Amino acid sequence: xxxxxxxxxxxxxxxxxxxxxxxxxxxxxxxxxxxxxxxxxxxxxxxxxxxxxxxxxxxxxxxxxxxxxxxxxxxxxxxxxxx
Numbered sequence: 207x208x209x210x211x212x213x214x215x216x217x218x219x220x221x222x223x224x225x226x227x228x229x230x231x232x233x234x235x236x237x238x239x240x241x242x243x244x245x246x247x248x249x250x251x252x253x254x255x256x257x258x259x260x261x262x263x264x265x266x267x268x269x270x271x272x273x274x275x276x277x278x279x280x281x282x283x284x285x286x287x288x289x
Contacts, residue, residue, distance in 0.1 A: 210242060210251045217258035221277045230279075237281035244285025256280045 223230070238253065245251035259275050262268070 207242075207246075210245055210253060213252065213254045215254060215256040215258075219259055221257070221259045221275070223277050234279065234281065241281055241283035241285065244287070245283050248285055251284065253281065253283045256282070 234255075238255075241253045245253065257277065257279050259277050261275050262271055263273050265271060
């Protein structure tokens with residue numbers, strides 16, 4: 207709906223992604239649909255899509271990832287949240 211403000215916070219750094227385009231697109235669409243439902247009855251509804259990259263080096267939290275640059279895509283909203 208047009209009453210929802212959609213903001214983009216996209217890094218200017220080049221970021222190359224290896225993955226299934228359709229699957230990535232579907233995940234982002236699903237996140238946006240969920241965010242839309244969360245803000246529908248909120249005053250000044252807002253959804254933010256962010257994209258930047260991070261350099262991973264010998265990380266303990268994700269040992270299966272190879273060192274290198276990774277894209278981070280996030281969708282957030284100012285909705286009611288979850289229990």
